[in-house]
């Protein structure tokens with residue numbers, strides 16, 4: 465599908481009067497409409513709830529929008545729990561899906577009454593010792609091997625490698641964990657698994673659901689436990705590339721419903737709630753990184769140098785990920801120039817795009833990097849003394865709000881104690 469910015473050049477220029485580039489901007493209207501579609505797609509399931517994966521976009525203003533739309537949060541660290549608590553999430557609004565969990569994180573999750581998702585069989589004695597076992601508890605499943613979904617209608621193949629993933633436990637371990645947790649007083653059980661990331665196939669969730677629903681029946685029979693929810697976690701992807709298919713959440717919801725009716729209902733398990741822990745799908749398309757072209761350079765190739773760099777958006781440098789680029793105001797110009805679009809890190813992988821066909825770019829042009837609303841700002845870092853950018857909300861009425869100011873050098877220096885030295889950073 466053609467990729468269209470949610471922000472015009474005029475809107476961007478207006479924002480830049482208050483907030484210099486680079487910044488990430490989020491589209492409130494898009495976020496809300498997408499949430500409503502998701503809830504509609506799963507409205508057939510009484511207990512359905514989306515727990516937004518906080519790590520994707522940890523900003524209290526955005527979490528609050530999601531909360532207003534009925535979402536909970538999925539946390540994996542103490543900091544994420546504390547942020548969620550500050551936004552008013554508590555108890556069954558919170559899923560705690562962590563791994564290599566420190567004691568203090570587990571204690572906080574327990575204290576908040578979160579649904580705790582145990583990543584390993586060793587966390588059974590751990591939680592017994594650290595907090596005691598809550599009445600509702602979840603365990604994370606890893607089937608091992610490879611996960612493969614035959615090429616679907618859209619011709620997209622989904623493949624991932626759970627056998628190489630550090631998460632979750634085997635079926636026998638799940639059974640041992642449930643049996644022990646039941647002895648410890650747990651009454652309601654959840655099952656969770658995350659088998660493939662950024663899938664652009666409507667069939668992924670149904671395939672995962674089928675695996676987990678069958679596992680739920682076996683675990684109920686084997687351990688005599690009540691399965692109260694199944695968490696399909698994250699993994700529904702977005703079309704970063706214009707030529708990629710777009711997931712249809714209504715179809716996804718309906719395919720999961722069919723598996724539910726095929727596998728769980730005949731077993732009398734028609735009270736199982738479906739949970740999701742989507743990050744990317746909830747936010748990626750509704751965020752963009754806005755940058756300004758600082759310099760152009762023409763040597764053996766043609767380079768566009770931006771005021772943003774991989775420290776603001778790491779995915780291209782880290783995974784070679786594609787992010788679509790639009791030059792604001794040149795949306796309809798022909799793409800006749802081939803550029804590497806770079807940041808200013810002293811790292812040659814600091815490139816947002818390599819050999820990308822774009823309209824001619826000149827200094828001061830405004831560059832819109834698409835789909836940065838998830839795993840964008842949040843993966844930022846401070847290499848080369850680069851400071852984290854601002855985050856801005858484009859509100860439904862078209863106005864904008866600063867929802868996180870840009871870092872300053874004072875922030876960067878704040879963790880040093882300069883007092884014994886003569887240095888002065890001011």
Ligand SMILES: *Cc1c(COP(=O)(O)O)cnc(C)c1O
Nearest residue numbers: 517561697698699741742743744
């Ligand atoms: C990262 C993560 C998610 C969200 O994944 P997306 O690909 O952003 O949907 C959900 N659950 C867990 C446990 C995760 O680690």
